[in-house]
Amino acid sequence: MCTSIFTKTKDNKHLLSRTMDFSFPLDPSPTYMPRNYTWVSEVNEQSFTNSLGFVGAGRLLGSSYFVADGVNEKGLSIAELYLPGEATYQTEAEQGKKNFAPHELILWILGNCATVEEVAEHIKEINLVGLKAPMLNIITPLHWIITDESGRCVIIEPTEKELKIKENPVGTMTNTPCFEWHINNLRNYLHVRPAQYEPASFGDYVALPFSQGTGTMGLPGGYTPPERFVRAAFFKEHIDQAQDEATGVTNAYHILATVRIPKGIVVTSEGAQDYSQYVGTMCNESRSYYFNSYDNSQIAKVTITDDLLEVDKPITFMADKIETFKTLN
Known part of the structure; x- marks a missing residue:
């Protein structure tokens, strides 16, 4: 599961x-990965050294570090979502x-690519091998949505041996089926x-909207x-456009509120609860990462600053996961 806009x-x-x-329960926190x-x-114990810092x-x-999404110091952002039944490695x-x-793909892309164009240039150099993720003990069937400061939005869906970039004109992604199916489904x-529908006549009776x-x-x-x-694409298309970053984050949380899954509403065939564990938002221009967990609606923020870029070890920022309230009396 997962939804991205x-x-x-x-x-x-x-x-x-x-x-x-x-x-x-993944239990992630905002984490900065240094240059x-x-x-x-x-896969083969090959060593890689990232040149760029990122937070996610x-x-x-x-x-090893597991990263599910993030934005780097050059303004490239990415998120991985599930693609069960379609992803092949x-x-x-x-x-x-x-x-x-x-x-591991996000670790390399955020640590080494500044733009979507650079991702497209290097994607053919990458071979994804089906290995189980630590702790989960499963091969995670993933696809990725990637954006940058230019406003370009693309996805990678590993359905063939050679990885390819697909343009995403809708700026929305969820899970299986593959992206092209979802685009065609919007025609329904x-x-x-x-806008409100007008009254309609049935004989002499005029039916008014409830x-x-x-x-x-x-x-x-x-x-x-x-x-x-469909819901995310519709709300994203019609919500009042945000004026700035702060209202843009607010908009994102309003849109994703229409698809966030509370505990107990979706239960897997194994009896586990599938739910929205957190919401993350990345601003490409400010290099900021916004985060809130299931148990706390307050939004936390980490920005890649000059001081943070000087850090030489990963830093985990512990967001408060207990609900907080502002007392007014």
Whole structure:
């Protein structure tokens, strides 16, 4: 599960936002990964050293860091989402290529690419090998949404041996089926609109709307990937455009509130609760990462500053995961 949206403010800020929906408690926190951070691929123990610092939702798993999304010091942002039943990986390392487990791809992209164009240039050098993620003990079926300061939004869906970039004109992504199916499915919702429908006559009877909101009749309300895709695309398209970064973050949280899954509403076949564990928003221009967890609606923020860029070790910022209230009396 998971839903992601890409929005632009009136003062030209670009924000990538996502829900993290999962049944296993991931317990990530905003984490800064420094320049010159060296890590080892689980595929063939090849060592990589990142040149760029970045911040996102992550945690230390054993001796390695897991990062699910983030923005780097050059204004490139990325989020990984599930693509079960569609994602396919290779069975072994390939000589002459960068060989990564699926959950390692973000570490390399954020640590080494400044723009979507650079990602597109290097994507053919990468070979994804199906290895299990630590702690989860499963091969994570992933796809990725990537954006930069230019406003370009693309996705990577590993459905063939050679990885390719797909343009994302809608700025929305969820889960299976593949992206092209979701784009075509939007044609089923041409009738959905913010404006009220007019009264209609049936013989001598004039049927009046019950109340406001008739234009949204037919907007899907469930939590399947197609339903969440349509809802997110509709709200993203019609919400009042934000003036600046702060209102852009507020907009993102309002849009994603329509697809966030409370505990107990979606239960897997194994009896586990699939729910929205956190929401993360990345601003490409300010290099800021916004985060709130399931248990605390307050939004935390970490910005890549000059001082942070001087740090030489990963830093985990512990956001408060207990609900906080502002007392007014």
